[in-house]
Amino acid sequence: MAGVYRPKPTTVMISNIPTYFKSGDLVDLLDSMGHSKQFDFVYVPIKFTTMVGLGYAFVNWTTHERARHFKLTFCGFEGRLPPSSRGARNASWSQCQGLDTNVARYQNSAVMSSSVPAECKPVILKEGVWMSFPGPTRKLRKLRYRRLTGEAARASSAH
Numbered sequence: 001m002a003g004v005y006r007p008k009p010t011t012v013m014i015s016n017i018p019t020y021f022k023s024g025d026l027v028d029l030l031d032s033m034g035h036s037k038q039f040d041f042v043y044v045p046i047k048f049t050t051m052v053g054l055g056y057a058f059v060n061w062t063t064h065e066r067a068r069h070f071k072l073t074f075c076g077f078e079g080r081l082p083p084s085s086r087g088a089r090n091a092s093w094s095q096c097q098g099l100d101t102n103v104a105r106y107q108n109s110a111v112m113s114s115s116v117p118a119e120c121k122p123v124i125l126k127e128g129v130w131m132s133f134p135g136p137t138r139k140l141r142k143l144r145y146r147r148l149t150g151e152a153a154r155a156s157s158a159h
Helices: 023-035 064-074 099-107 150-157
Strands: 011-015 039-043 056-061 090-093 123-126 129-131
Touching: 011 064, 023 039, 023 056, 023 123, 039 099, 056 064, 056 099, 064 090
Parallel strands: none
Antiparallel strands: 011 056, 011 090, 039 056, 039 123, 123 129
8 A cells, every 4th residue: 555645844934033024034044044045935924013023934945955954954043143032043844835835825815915015925936036926816804903002002012
């Protein structure tokens, strides 16, 4: 009985990156680390009420070997980044694997809404060149987020 073919993973979740990072910042960092043209998808989720990153990101590498090498070298990386108050930098396999799967995950997501700034959206690259993200295949849901009020808003803006 033949087993089911499962491609080797290529998408990595990076944790404990600076919260001011947007997708372009991470692309610049990866390029400066010598990984230029080795990845084809980057997404740094943000909290839309504050426009501050959540401290993690997703990167899809063009091969499993490149993804594996990055995972091994990025853990604990401090390089050109300020120390993380959340602990050591880490890279682990993402649950969502591959360029096509990541594109499908976000293509019809509210994060692709015209109300979301371009720097806060996922990025597709081909040989290091930024490509247009495929348009939605259905009507996008409105981006929903709770506005902070009163003390919570003041505490958030203090950070």
